[in-house]
Amino acid sequence: MAKKTAKTHTVSVIEVTQGKAKFHITKIKASVLANISYASVRGVDKEEGAVQRILSIRRINSIKEYVLTIGQFPSSIILNWNDERISFKDGNATFLEEERTAQLIDGQHRVAGLRAAISERPTVGNLEIPVSIYRNLSTTECANIFLSINTEQKPVPxxxxxxxxxxxxxxxxxxxxxxxxxxxxxxxxxxxxxxxxxxxxxxxxxxxxxxxxxxxxxxxxxxxxxxxxxxxxxxxxxxxxxxxxxxxxxxxxxxxxxxxxxxxxxxxxxxxxxxxxxxxxxxxxxxxxxxxxxxxxxxxxxxxxxxxxxxxxxxxxxxxxxxxxxxxxxxxxxxxxxxxxxxxxxxx
Structure with missing residues (x-):
């Protein structure tokens, strides 16, 4: 059986420079994001950039219910794009929709909740999700971003x-x-x-x-x-x-x-x-x-x-x-x- 050809997507992006770091901000449909992204777990996966924790089923189910009732995600999902098949030109990014293309730095439970909601209500896949894209980060660089989000940016009282x-x-x-x-x-x-x-x-x-x-x-x-x-x-x-x-x-x-x-x-x-x-x-x-x-x-x-x-x-x-x-x-x-x-x- 012939392998299904991966779909090509082109999205508008904004390049952001913060110190020595550069990344791009865009929006990607939930169905596409759920397909291309994956979590690399610290202590389990050996690849570069593995900083995530093991998923919590309770939290996934809670997010799924939120998606099915409210479904608003103003904060960016942060990706470490470690696949070379993405290009940036003239304010656009072009990439192939293939599994395990982009590593999740932050937002793995939100993406898992989206996947669960899509399986129950496919139209959720059309939801536009804000995404920040880094490229080929090391484990140290991923850890720095992860810790900045989860320690320096304190939860509200x-x-x-x-x-x-x-x-x-x-x-x-x-x-x-x-x-x-x-x-x-x-x-x-x-x-x-x-x-x-x-x-x-x-x-x-x-x-x-x-x-x-x-x-x-x-x-x-x-x-x-x-x-x-x-x-x-x-x-x-x-x-x-x-x-x-x-x-x-x-x-x-x-x-x-x-x-x-x-x-x-x-x-x-x-x-x-x-x-x-x-x-x-x-x-x-x-x-x-x-x-x-x-x-x-x-x-x-x-x-x-x-x-x-x-x-x-x-x-x-x-x-x-x-x-x-x-x-x-x-x-x-x-x-x-x-x-x-x-x-x-x-x-x-």
Missing amino acids: RSLVFDLYGVADSSVIDHAAARARDIATALNEDDDSPYRELIKFPGSPVRRGGIALSTAVTAIKPLVSDKGDFEQRGIVELETQKKIITNWFKVLQKAYGEKWYENTNAFMYASGFTGATEFLRTKLLTVCQDKKSFTEKTMANCFLFDQNDLILQEEVKGKGGREAPQLIEERLMSFFKELQSVSDKFEV
């Missing part, structure tokens, strides 16, 4: 990501994180909230204390996720979820009284907020469910706080990672009456 969930299209957001953001927004804005104007959104003035939006969202998210602690108890309405969380922090606020807003209060910091939210999730919700009441009064009756032994920030200062929130949980447990007193009596 998580608080900004969570804040943008409030305005982004529903098809691209993490819905549990978006719900957690709505609750964090209510904590920051509601008049009766213990954290009114204390949740730090992007653009907030820099100050000591207060809870970063990313901290609040990360702490609340397990409560509101699909099959999370609220859903397991049939608590799915936003207003109800918000009220339960507010009730719990009101209990703590009243225990501290005028000291609540002082910088010595551990609950004015990330570890306190996280530890308190985790205590609500793992301990207090179960008790409230058994009592069939999630009111502020029911929660308050579960505790006996000592005004001379309040949880202070100095107790967790210097402790990192999970250690500080765990200490907060342990201290809350010391005030928790419900699990301290055990009786064989019950009412009928």
Whole structure:
């Protein structure tokens, strides 16, 4: 059987010079890009330019779903074209559409996601993808570019990501994180909230204390996720979820009284907020469910706080990672009456 003749493509390009490096910027149809490009994996492939990691199936599937719903890729796929059958002349590049023609320096998961989307919906192949083309780079040169992208160009702060969930299209957001953001927004804005104007959104003035939006969202998210602690108890309405969380922090606020807003209060910091939210999730919700009441009064009756032994920030200062929130949980447990007193009596 005769070998199929490779198709020739000609695309407009712009030459870019950055220091000693030169590359060309163009656009290539997704179907063509998926056909010509490949990933060379560090530690697996022996060829020059092998700097990539092993592909993540979960990430590919996530990108595929994004392609099928939104399908916008403004950032360039970066290629190391190690095949001589490409020419640049008069602002154009001409090349043959053959497999394993161009090595991927950056964008291997995006290309794999495009391939998966094309197999499900062939029309995706017409999507125009921006591409930057280098030629015959060494492993060192590929590594320099890869590290520049993945270390020097830092990802955006998580608080900004969570804040943008409030305005982004529903098809691209993490819905549990978006719900957690709505609750964090209510904590920051509601008049009766213990954290009114204390949740730090992007653009907030820099100050000591207060809870970063990313901290609040990360702490609340397990409560509101699909099959999370609220859903397991049939608590799915936003207003109800918000009220339960507010009730719990009101209990703590009243225990501290005028000291609540002082910088010595551990609950004015990330570890306190996280530890308190985790205590609500793992301990207090179960008790409230058994009592069939999630009111502020029911929660308050579960505790006996000592005004001379309040949880202070100095107790967790210097402790990192999970250690500080765990200490907060342990201290809350010391005030928790419900699990301290055990009786064989019950009412009928």
